[in-house]
Amino acid sequence: MSDLPTALNLPMADPLPESTAKFFAVCQKKLGLVPNVLQAYAHNIEKLNAFSALYNDLMLGDSGLSKLEREIIAVVVSSVNKCFYCLVAHGAAVRELSGRPELGEALVMNYHVAILTERERAMLDFAVLMTEKSAEIKEADRQILRDNGFSDADIWDIAAVAGFYNMSNKMASAIGMKPNPEYHSAARG
Secondary structure, three states, X not given: OOOOOOOOOOOXXXXXXXXXXXXXXXXXXXXXXXXXXXXXXXXXXXXXXXXXXXXXXXXXXOOOOOHHHHHHHHHHHHXXXXXXXXXXXXHHHHHHHHOOHHHHHHHHHOXXXXXXXXHHHHHHHHHXXXXXXXXXXXXXXXXXXXXXXXXXXXXXHHHHHHHHHHHHHHHHHHOOOOOOOHHHHOOOO
């Protein structure tokens, strides 16, 4: 078995640019690991930088959505797409952010059985609709979000996060991306 983060033989740039090496050191310090998704993209630093910038904007930037809300979108979209990497990595993030290991498990398996607020359920229903039938979204679907307290800017963010994970899921599956082993046991209680 290869120690590469994917099934592809695309090792990281060597040497890593100084800014990338610093970024990976911050990841190691804050997370205790360098996520394999970043290592996978590090075969091409421009692609890594583009991916990281979009991720940081969508998942960590200013938004009317909480970090947990964004992570539960990531998990539910990844569940629909059956993306092993993202289910493992973002399931761990949901467990950690929520303090509820059962929430991460339920979202991975079937978000309909999860204990959620009406707001969260509306958000996830929209993310799933976007994942499965985006061409069928109607104004009534957006109105359900508004009726649950989401602004139009929040609806944009829901769509952007769902869209990002639809792309990321398909990339991760196509290249055989492997989740970091540490994610499997993280925040399980």
